[in-house]
Amino acid sequence: MDDKEIRKTNEISIKGSLGILAYGDLSIREWRKIRQAHLKNLKNDKK
């Protein structure tokens, strides 16, 4: 999970991982999407 990556894909200005949580619903949803994609990639890489 990379904050920079999230910031790139997210227009919201966020200060670090806690900032994502503090920003509320929008950034959490965004974070989840990216995280799931990231985990999926990791899984695929392993395969």
Add this chain to the structure above:
Amino acid sequence: MTKSKVLLIGWDAADWKIIGPLIAKGEMPSLKSLIDRGVYGNMSTMNPPYSPMLWSTVATGKTPDKHGVLGFIEILPNLKGIRPVSASSRKSRALWNIFHNQGLKSNLVGWWPSFPAEPIKGNIVSDRFQKVKKNPNEKSPIIRGTVHPPELLKEISDLRFFPWEITEAHILPFIPNAAGIDQEKDQGLHSFAKIISENVSVHAASTFLQREKDWDFMAIYYDLIDHFCHAFMKFHPPKQSAIADNLYNIYKDAVVGAYKFQDMMLGRTLDLIDKENTTVIVMSDHGYESGNKRILKMPKVNAAPAMEHRQFGIFVAAGPNIKKNEKVFGLGLIDVCPTILHMYGLPIGKDMDGKVALDIFKKPLKPHYIDSWETVSGDFGEHKDTKEQDTLSDQETMQQLIELGYIDKPDDKIEYAIIKTSCDLKFNLARVFKGKKDFEQAKKLLLELVESDYPKITQNEIDEALQKDPNSKQFEGFEAGDSIVDKTEYYVELLSIAISEKKFDDAEVYLNIVKTTNKRISINLSLFEIKLLIGKGKPKKALEILNKRIEISPKGHYWFEAGKLYMKFNDFENAKKAFEHALTFEIDKAKYHQALANCLVRLEDYESATDHALTAIELVKYFPEAHYTLGEALEKLGDIENAKKAYEMASKLKPKTHFRAEKAIENINELSNNQSSTNKNIKYKHRKNQITIVSGLPRSGTSLMMQMLHHGGVSALTDDNRKPDISNPKGYFEYDPVMSIHKDNLWLKKAQNKSLKVVAPLLKFLDPKYRYKIVFMNRDLGELVKSQQKMIGKDTQNLPTRLFEAYKKQLSQVEIWANKEPGVEIIYVDYKNVINNPDEEIKRITNFLSIDLNADLMKECIDSSLYRNKS
């Protein structure tokens, strides 16, 4: 027209002690921005400081005896089990019910308690929404009743955050050395993840509602700070000696981290409001001990962790009609609901316990009232059937309450759990009544609790519990044959009430019971013992015990009590030292500052007295005694104008009339009238209903003076029970009730416009309600003691020197007392002068009393042959 809105944000347990330094360092910028454009101050909590009771008071403006939420758990309506308190436990209408009735929409998120969500106009995300299982393999379904309207669930169900989603990047800002945690032994990270994820869920739901749903009123409740404090405050700096270095180094930043994260969330919340039309309130229900009063080992009492809750929480408000960057005083939880209703122009129920905080408004409007919102008919968005509840979700909430230490793990035997819960609720209610000074109701409940019979624990039950779980704490401290309900705490409350009511015989009985039953929970009884000794007239013994306690374990409240005792002995130097010591333990304790200020007035250090009185007022504005002391100090410093203002404030604030303040104001007014009058020589004036007191040491000529005044025109209040004798052939002019004036002074009304004999040591018990003119008889101490010795048939050649010293002390005490009582005027009359220069003395007395006395008749009373014991 744009609608005015109110956003109420609850931060459970937030405390200025932590916030102050963080704001100073720029680490809570969002709260700082609110303060800069609004008001801030202390929020006074209530007893017992249990959060569901307190937040229900915030929502209803009523004390728990009225709103019905009496603890963390309650008995199921079918009486077959227990459950966490819920929205259905509340018997009074909350703000959102009233708004619903008035056609206004509310958004409510996480409020404790708000499950099951009520069918109001607007949206409710209840306090069950965020509750999730710690284990990712266990499902945490959202149950019926969690949100309203039900269709909202679809939109927000993905906003629940889970403990297993917490990553290292979330942990490190709070716990930089998290890598050093031995997770096998230390559950700290589990608690951390659960608390953070639950609060993130609340916050995510709230930002969603802020953005997506129209609202007039919104309330969000976070338990982040409270739960962090319960888990990690023991590791917060300064380091406590009992805390291991490695644990301290791991967790020392956790509490501060919680405050900073809470502020980050606030930043986002504030970004989403329409600043021009929204009033924002951020408040807590109580504070949290962060200094030397932190408790490392919780005693085994009801909801023990709440013992670390501090009396003052926080209050910040900003908005279009709110004053800017001003400190406000005297707010209580009961004031929040009336104040918010007032912001919408709605009437306040007369049955609400609080008042509108008019001080916070730029342009305050006059509040209007209705008898009660409870009797208004119509739709209030309330539950039709209050029995509906989901027991599965209750289990998760119960588990959390157990982990926080707010409740004990319920007994496996459900009938025991029900009995204990019923007792806890009754006990909490008694404490609510005690907090409201309704001692009769409190005693009634406590007596019911102590007089009831409860089942006894059997050895079999203890063995079974230990067999099931060798670490079971279910019967910890209990023995076979003990009652399942420990009555010690009930007796302690009865003891405390008896002392407040000055019923010291009852207090002694309760103290002895507590001493014998105080095995399991080990309550420190020293202060009660000390107060009882003082009440029973043994202040020296009390001071002796206090000093021993201070030697063993010095504490602020011990020093404070010692200071009060030194004050009683007029030992102002030692009192000053004691109060200063007390302040080293608790620098923000208003009553310590006030006590020191009062002491400094007696020591004539008026500048310092002013400082401490002002600090006390700064801490607690509703502190009439501190305003009065400030008035005294300022008056002595010659700042008459401000002294008068201080007295006026004392008089205004006192729930009962502050007689001393009233008299001090009268004195100041008279003084300024005299200064502007042409006749500046008027020193004494006749006071309406004045009481003429004749006082002095025994055998100082008080009976003679009574006789003179009686014949001169001020009739004596006497019962003639003590008959004339050889020592006083013309009578004693005494009145029996004077001897018990320290217990009952109601009869003093009868003494108005009369003369009354009161011996010197009893003067301090005169009711400050009246004006007194005291004619104090002085007589050469040698003559006086000789006369006394003769009266009781003792040796008149060798006079006891100790008696001389004691009398000198008494005379000095009278002087100190008279000096500080604004309703007292005193002249000292020498017995020998009365005999030798009666005309002159009678003139002086007449002038003092400002009564036209018959000098001839007074003079006739003087029989110089009775002046027998000359020096």
